[in-house]
Amino acid sequence: MLFDQIASNKRRTWILLLVFFLLLALVGYAVGYLFMRSGLGGLVIALIIGFIYALSMIFQSTEIVMSMNGAREVDEQTAPDLYHVVEDMAMVAQIPMPRVFIIEDSSLNAFATGSNPQNAAVAATSGLLAIMNREELEAVMGHEVSHIRNYDIRISTIAVALASAITMLSSMAGRMMWWGGAGRRRSDDDRDGNGLEIIMLVVSLLAIVLAPLAATLVQLAISRQREFLADASSVELTRNPQGMINALRKLDNSKPMSRPVDDASSALYINDPKKGGGFQKLFYTHPPISERIERLKHM
Template sequence: MNQLRTVALLGFLSALLITVSYWLIGGWTGAITGVVIAAVTNLSSWYFSDRIALAAYQAQPLSPQDAPELYQMVQNLTQKAGLPMPTLFIVPTDAPNAFATGRDPQHAAVAVTQGILNLLPADELEAVIAHELSHVRNRDTLTQAVAATIAGAISFLAQTVSYSMMYMGNSRSQREGGPNPIGLLLTIFLAPLAASVIQMSISRTREFEADAGSARLTGNPRALARALQRLETIGRQIPLRANPSFEPLLIINPFSGQFLANLFATHPTTEARIENLMKLEAELNSTFLT
């Protein structure tokens, strides 16, 4: 279901890009230019995502001698998941969190903070690592890059037209029977907003899918549920500060707000994630009993 929802959201985002291109530019030339520029920017970020994200959080390489138990845990999980061993990093902060990055499973990195190592017992830490490995297996970095590319193209087109209207005015479009200026203004402001909402919705969908992947990999959904609750509580007290662009990577991003604010949240609410994990636990138990 989450996979289908992701595909549907990406399709809707693509349709929005095509609609905005025709409405704002009126032809393929401007649309293709916007897509190319956004693609180069975002795909470059995707290709170098591991270096950029790790540098943003000041992550340091972690050797087997530094954390033998953690290395053994990750090796066991990767073997069970059929994945290559990722490079491990530690972020020197008391804020409890973790993330995975890298353009594909062969170039993956998993980073944990010192805070999460100090906070979580072994079964909960294993569930968190399994969540991050699920992101790697699902190639969520690529999915997010595609979503960011399309959303970036929409924003680029809207900004280009807004600058044109600012410096050239709209008298020409009115003389030639072009688009209504009010309609153009609404598109310029609302299209990037809609693209951001869809992009964040994709991010939340991938979190649900990674939670499910962790539950199936460890066979212990309740451990991840307990970990998320701990991380939610402590994360509000000691947040992990960095560039907001990298917040979708984190295992949890404590976010308070009602429906409107949650439209722009990178993660589902912890309550929703725990509820989903409890449903998965019931399904796994039912399968085991049968």
């Protein structure tokens, strides 16, 4: 059951990444069709931009992410309980020992970052360390170590890069349409054209307008799938589903983080640091904790 769930979540994530590439290709084709008189040329340029964005973000240093979140590095002497739990989980997962950080915040949260298991780090809030018992802390750190082992961070980084590329291309196209330019000339050329050309024009405009929103929703879906996978993988490491369930219940009752958290970092945390209701739930980076608990109960 556990391995079936892990395999299913992996398949869904790769399907979502494929949708991301298709969205990027669609926007590139639309921009090329409207402004370059070559949809294929725009498609190629868009894929190149997405590839460059992904590479640049993959190789960002861990220090930048930790600095953005106000984390300080600790070791075996300064935070022995956390350090030893991370060490145990890394040993079971058969990955190198990641660097360990603490964020001074009374909320309950944690995250992992890094481009690969050889260059990874985990962070936990001081509130989490104060509230969680040993089994619950093992479950949370098992979750974060699983993100590292499963290369979730790299996948999330690629998703952020592709979403950024789509938004950039759409924004560029919007500015070009605002100032006239090739889009207006394409409209003039197609005014007397056939119905297919008019349909292509409308579809291209819709793609440019709607693709950024679609990219955001796909990015959130990827993040949610990886959270389910990390929960299941943590249980695989600890052999203790109840520990993960108890930890999630405490996380569910936790207040939002007191320090500002940027949108890019929000998806990294085990618990959405920006809690809200109503329409905001559509843009949650994490699945509802109640749903995560239900999945664990059926493992």
